[in-house]
Amino acid sequence: MKITENHPLEELSPGDEAELVRICTEDDFYVFANASGNHNPMHLAEHDGDGDGEPEAVAPAMWVGSLISAVLGNILPGAGTLYRSQSFEFLERAHAGDELISKVRVTEKRDNGDVVLDTTVSRTSDGALLVRGTAVVTAPTVKLGFDDLHVPGLVVQRHRHFEALMETVDGIPATVTAIVAPEEPNSLGGALLARDKGIIEPILVGAPDKIAEAAAELGESLAGIELVEAQDHAQAAALSVDIVNAGRAQALMKGHLHTDDLLRAALRKPNGLRAGRRFTHVFVMDVPSLPHPLLVTDAAINIAPDLPTKVDIVQNAIDLAISLGIDEPKVGVLSAVETVNPQIPSSTDAALLSKMAERGQIHGGLVDGPLAMDNAVDLAAARTKGITSQVAGRAQILVAPNLDAGNMIAKQLTYIAKAEGAGVVLGAKVPIILTSRADGDEARLASCAVAALHEARLSGRLPARAAAQ
Numbered sequence: 001m002k003i004t005e006n007h008p009l010e011e012l013s014p015g016d017e018a019e020l021v022r023i024c025t026e027d028d029f030y031v032f033a034n035a036s037g038n039h040n041p042m043h044l045a046e047h048d049g050d051g052d053g054e055p056e057a058v059a060p061a062m063w064v065g066s067l068i069s070a071v072l073g074n075i076l077p078g079a080g081t082l083y084r085s086q087s088f089e090f091l092e093r094a095h096a097g098d099e100l101i102s103k104v105r106v107t108e109k110r111d112n113g114d115v116v117l118d119t120t121v122s123r124t125s126d127g128a129l130l131v132r133g134t135a136v137v138t139a140p141t142v143k144l145g146f147d148d149l150h151v152p153g154l155v156v157q158r159h160r161h162f163e164a165l166m167e168t169v170d171g172i173p174a175t176v177t178a179i180v181a182p183e184e185p186n187s188l189g190g191a192l193l194a195r196d197k198g199i200i201e202p203i204l205v206g207a208p209d210k211i212a213e214a215a216a217e218l219g220e221s222l223a224g225i226e227l228v229e230a231q232d233h234a235q236a237a238a239l240s241v242d243i244v245n246a247g248r249a250q251a252l253m254k255g256h257l258h259t260d261d262l263l264r265a266a267l268r269k270p271n272g273l274r275a276g277r278r279f280t281h282v283f284v285m286d287v288p289s290l291p292h293p294l295l296v297t298d299a300a301i302n303i304a305p306d307l308p309t310k311v312d313i314v315q316n317a318i319d320l321a322i323s324l325g326i327d328e329p330k331v332g333v334l335s336a337v338e339t340v341n342p343q344i345p346s347s348t349d350a351a352l353l354s355k356m357a358e359r360g361q362i363h364g365g366l367v368d369g370p371l372a373m374d375n376a377v378d379l380a381a382a383r384t385k386g387i388t389s390q391v392a393g394r395a396q397i398l399v400a401p402n403l404d405a406g407n408m409i410a411k412q413l414t415y416i417a418k419a420e421g422a423g424v425v426l427g428a429k430v431p432i433i434l435t436s437r438a439d440g441d442e443a444r445l446a447s448c449a450v451a452a453l454h455e456a457r458l459s460g461r462l463p464a465r466a467a468a469q
Helices: 026-036 061-074 160-169 185-196 208-218 233-245 259-266 307-323 345-358 373-377 379-384 403-415 441-459 464-468
Strands: 003-005 017-023 082-086 099-109 114-123 129-138 145-147 175-180 200-206 226-229 251-254 280-286 294-297 330-334 366-371 397-399 420-426 432-434
Touching: 017 061, 026 061, 061 082, 061 099, 061 114, 061 129, 099 129, 160 280, 160 441, 175 185, 175 233, 175 441, 185 200, 185 208, 185 251, 185 441, 200 208, 200 233, 200 251, 208 226, 226 233, 233 251, 233 259, 251 259, 251 441, 259 432, 280 307, 280 403, 280 441, 294 307, 294 403, 307 330, 307 345, 307 397, 307 420, 307 441, 330 345, 330 373, 345 366, 366 373, 373 379, 373 397, 403 420, 420 441, 432 441
Parallel strands: 175 200, 175 251, 200 226, 251 432, 294 397, 330 366, 330 397
Antiparallel strands: 003 145, 017 099, 082 129, 099 114, 114 129, 280 294, 280 420, 420 432
16 A cells, blocks of 8 residues: 655755656546636537637636646645645647646745745646646644545546437438347337437338237337248348348348357358358447547457457457548457467467558458557556557457457446447348347447448448538
8 A cells, every 4th residue: 555645844945846647538637617606618529619610628727727637736845735826828729639747846935834845746748738837835843654545436427429320420321221120118118219320210120010019009100111021030041131232221230130140140151141240249348447449359249259250250349430431440459468478369360460550451451469458548558668659549340359358348438438339240241230129229220320321431422521521
């Protein structure tokens, strides 16, 4: 247990210095907006605060200035310090992702017990001075030591990435989608909700009586929706694949049937949906604590993928990320360690995938590995490990070593980190939308939106406005 000691008045001398380093995030700005009441859109990541068409995510000046108080209260003078006054001069702006260093230096001890300190905040990447000023504090007079104080953590719980996704898909014509066996309320309800939002135009394939019962339970009308009769789930899957091959649908959506039954029809050798790559699954996760969507793959199809399969897993995920508006996706290939260890096959696969991307065998994104989970998604963890990489700490795609790991990551994000996940299968002629019985409306809509955006980009139906986003 680390003991933190303060520096009472008698220990202080002019020239004493202290500093702290902090990486600022978009969520910091939302917390500040809630705590201060300052809702200026210049500081909120998904808003354009000055009308230039781009969101700014400029760090609130007083938030930057407040970093100085952390040095004063935690280190110098430390516990027991109280502010008397603080002046600020703001010279430059910080943005989300910047690493900032706040410093204080004692310049004067006054007879009344006050201490005067020069205060600054700078950006570490270029040394730019952002804030300077002078603090006057009442220093503690008693020597104190504390165990590390743990305060409750905060999570900004919002699914802004899915909200942005819905805005983007709004400009795309509805994607005609064959819904396979939507024979109970959840699966039918998800398809009808996506229809109501203009994301898909459903063709319902299954047992008419069961579909009608599900619609009645939902209180929904099926008027105007095409319904193709199938006697069982195998026939429903086969007919849905036929509808796609006939050019009548641009996507498939899983209803109330086993995934294996659907994929068996899609993978059939005559008149299936094979398109040259392995079928792979991607979860698009909206994690409240992350400033970007996080893609997790493969969590549902390939159990123990070999290297060639992992190449397809990575390439499919990159292609999908590009469809979602990520220009050059950053791919972190996961292992238990961040160094190559021949006794850990996932680490050697990760290194090979990284090198294959360098040689152009995987294209469209930046691929790095092996990376452990912490240094793939957390910049501070990557820097602590001394990893220099454009991907480490910034990964937008996580490639799991096997299905077990991928599924666990996705479910941990959902149930512990309060993420929402959209699931799609790629590598087929058209996207295949996979939803779970446990999925809520937001996840079902997002799955449809992800598939619609990807299909629209691949088919050239994506309007210029949506593609630019």
